Amino acid sequence: MAMARETATTHATSPMLGRIAALSVVAIWAAWLVSTRHGTVSSLRAVDLSLLRYGIPALILAPVWLRTGLWPKATLKWPLVLMILGSGAPFFQIVAVGMRATPASAAGVLLPGVMQLATALIGVAVYRECPDLMRWFGMAAIALGGLVMLTAGVGDVDLGWKSYLILPFCATL
Numbered sequence: 001m002a003m004a005r006e007t008a009t010t011h012a013t014s015p016m017l018g019r020i021a022a023l024s025v026v027a028i029w030a031a032w033l034v035s036t037r038h039g040t041v042s043s044l045r046a047v048d049l050s051l052l053r054y055g056i057p058a059l060i061l062a063p064v065w066l067r068t069g070l071w072p073k074a075t076l077k078w079p080l081v082l083m084i085l086g087s088g089a090p091f092f093q094i095v096a097v098g099m100r101a102t103p104a105s106a107a108g109v110l111l112p113g114v115m116q117l118a119t120a121l122i123g124v125a126v127y128r129e130c131p132d133l134m135r136w137f138g139m140a141a142i143a144l145g146g147l148v149m150l151t152a153g154v155g156d157v158d159l160g161w162k163s164y165l166i167l168p169f170c171a172t173l
Helices: 002-012 015-040 046-060 062-068 077-087 089-100 104-110 112-127 133-152 161-172
Strands: none
Touching: 015 046, 015 089, 015 104, 046 062, 046 089, 077 089, 089 104, 089 161, 104 112, 104 133, 104 161, 112 133, 112 161, 133 161
């Protein structure tokens, strides 16, 4: 028993595992942003992309959700509604609108880059968290980086109002 606990602890705190997880997150977000950006400027509409992204998994998982129901019985409805808005088809639809007007490089800063700032500020406002000075500096750096990118633009591309408003809004979702 002690050996199993020791092995689990070693794996959970492995620096290499942390590096692999961090690289995986970056790779997943990068692939998602580039493929979503490409999809929004192709002949596919946002609804088509959304059906591919959410419809196919819904069909594959239909036997499960038909048996158990769409809403877990012991779970409050409000958190589930927030989860659907924040990462489900509504999120995808709004991101697709913003991505039509934004290069993938800018979306990489304005969407997953701003998510940490939005999460931290929600924690301060809603849960009364008190970040230390270094976290405040980190949040300021994220905000400053986003503002510099928005005001300086991305190369020869001028970011429109959709980039300024929609993608940071989606990051908050």
